[in-house]
Amino acid sequence: MIGLQAQTAAPPLAADAAPIVEVRGLSKIYPGGVEALNDISLSFPEGELTTLLGPSGCGKTTLLKIIAGLLQPTGGEVRVRGRAVTGPGPERSFVFQDFALMPWATVIRNAAFGLELRGVPRSEREAVAEKYIASVGLKGFETKYPHELSGGMRQRVGLARALAVNADIVMMDEPFSAVDEQTRRQFQEDMLRLVAQERKTFLFVTHSIEEAVYVSNRIVLLSRRPSRVSEIIDVNLPRDSEPDQIRRHPAYLDTVEGIWQTLKRYLD
Numbered sequence: 001m002i003g004l005q006a007q008t009a010a011p012p013l014a015a016d017a018a019p020i021v022e023v024r025g026l027s028k029i030y031p032g033g034v035e036a037l038n039d040i041s042l043s044f045p046e047g048e049l050t051t052l053l054g055p056s057g058c059g060k061t062t063l064l065k066i067i068a069g070l071l072q073p074t075g076g077e078v079r080v081r082g083r084a085v086t087g088p089g090p091e092r093s094f095v096f097q098d099f100a101l102m103p104w105a106t107v108i109r110n111a112a113f114g115l116e117l118r119g120v121p122r123s124e125r126e127a128v129a130e131k132y133i134a135s136v137g138l139k140g141f142e143t144k145y146p147h148e149l150s151g152g153m154r155q156r157v158g159l160a161r162a163l164a165v166n167a168d169i170v171m172m173d174e175p176f177s178a179v180d181e182q183t184r185r186q187f188q189e190d191m192l193r194l195v196a197q198e199r200k201t202f203l204f205v206t207h208s209i210e211e212a213v214y215v216s217n218r219i220v221l222l223s224r225r226p227s228r229v230s231e232i233i234d235v236n237l238p239r240d241s242e243p244d245q246i247r248r249h250p251a252y253l254d255t256v257e258g259i260w261q262t263l264k265r266y267l268d
Contacts, residue, residue, distance in 0.1 A: 019043035020169065020201050021067060025076035027226075028062050036062045038226035039076070046168075049195050049202040052214040053259070054222030054230070055266045060205045061173050063105070063227070066201065068094050068171050080169065090118070093167035097174040099154045101146045105152065107133060108142040111156050114165035125164075132160040135197075136190065136218070152183040163198065171203045189243060191215045209263070213237075213255045221259065224266040231262060 021044040028037040038057040044050050065071040067078050069088040078085040080092065080267040093114065101110045108129050109116075115125035133142055136156040146154050155175055162170050176184045192215060195202055206212050212219050213235055221231040235255060237246055246252055 014106045020046040020081060021203070022079045022082075023076070024062070024065070024079070026063070026066065026073050026078065026093050028059065028066065028071070028074040035226035037066075039075070039230055040222075040227065040229055041076075042220060042229060042232075044201060044203060045218070046090050046201050047190070047199050048217035049204055049215055050218045050220060051204045051206060051216040052210065052220050053206065053212045053263075054227065054264060055224045056207065057225050058222045058266075059227040060222060063222075064173055064203060066203050067169075068092055070094070090165065091168045091172050093165050095155075095158050095162045095170065095172040095175050097177060099146070099151075099158050100118070101154055101157055102220060103146050105144065107138060107144050107146075107149070110146070111160040111164055114161055119167070128164050128166075129160065132163045132171040133157075135163070135194070136160045150183075152179040152187070155179065155187070159194075163194070163200075168205065169201045173205045174207065175204075175209070185243070188215050192239065209256050209259050210247075213252055213259070219259070221262060233259070239257070 021042075023040055023042040026037055026040040027035070029035045046156040052063060054060055062071060062093065066073050067085065069085050069092065072172065080089070102113065105113070106178060108126055111133050114130035120128075130142065133139060136159050138153060138156050138160065141153065146157070149157070159172075159175070162172075176187045179187065188211060191202070204212075204215065204232060214237075216235045219232065219233040219235060220229060222228070223230045235257065237251055239246070241249070
């Protein structure tokens with residue numbers, strides 16, 4: 001892949017920095033014998049956005065949910081900061097594709113819900129929630145209910161909730177798939193800003209090659225089911241440029257085309 005060495009959203013890690021997430025020999029076979037993952041080993045650097053990309057049905061969401069502790073693997077293990085994952089944990093948060101908001105709760109209560117479950121006092125958790133509601137562009141909507149919001153706004157609430165618990169790792173499963181193209185592009189800009197500001201580790205699933213290249217520090221290409229790691233791509237783009245300039249840059253265009261040529265092999 002062709003890349004451009006330039007300013008990025010997050011400075012590179014030291015060469016000997018330990019990964020925050022390690023996936024070791026992971027496999028997953030669903031009831032009925034459907035093999036989703038086969039002997040996957042990966043490491044995820046801290047403070048970067050890594051995207052899982054591959055053919056439809058290749059197991060991207062399965063892998064993400066195993067890392068989150070929402071699914072158990074058939075074989076292998078996941079370690080976060082060296083400790084084996086056996087279920088959900090406070091160091092990991094998850095943004096679902098379908099928003100997963102409580103329809104009877106206001107924006108601020110939805111955003112503060114994770115803190116409420118942890119027993120954080122109301123005034124404290126609402127102060128934190130207000131900060132992240134503002135950071136995702138929803139200041140002034142704190143007392144609204146989900147049915148009063150657009151799909152894009154509801155997804156922003158889900159993101160605010162994931163950020164409010166101050167997890168080290170934020171996992172996002174196709175978070176922008178239900179919004180229109182204009183909103184999706186705005187979300188992509190927001191993601192770059194949040195990665196730079198929050199210094200958290202983001203694990204991201206998308207079907208869009210263009211989106212993956214635009215927002216990612218690294219892209220993990222998965223093969224078709226049973227999924228294996230096909231390729232790992234370091235994305236180096238001029239993040240200090242205007243969005244339209246980035247999307248027209250030769251490094252961006254060449255990386256998109258290179259990924260497409262790889263993925264085409266799995267469509268035959």
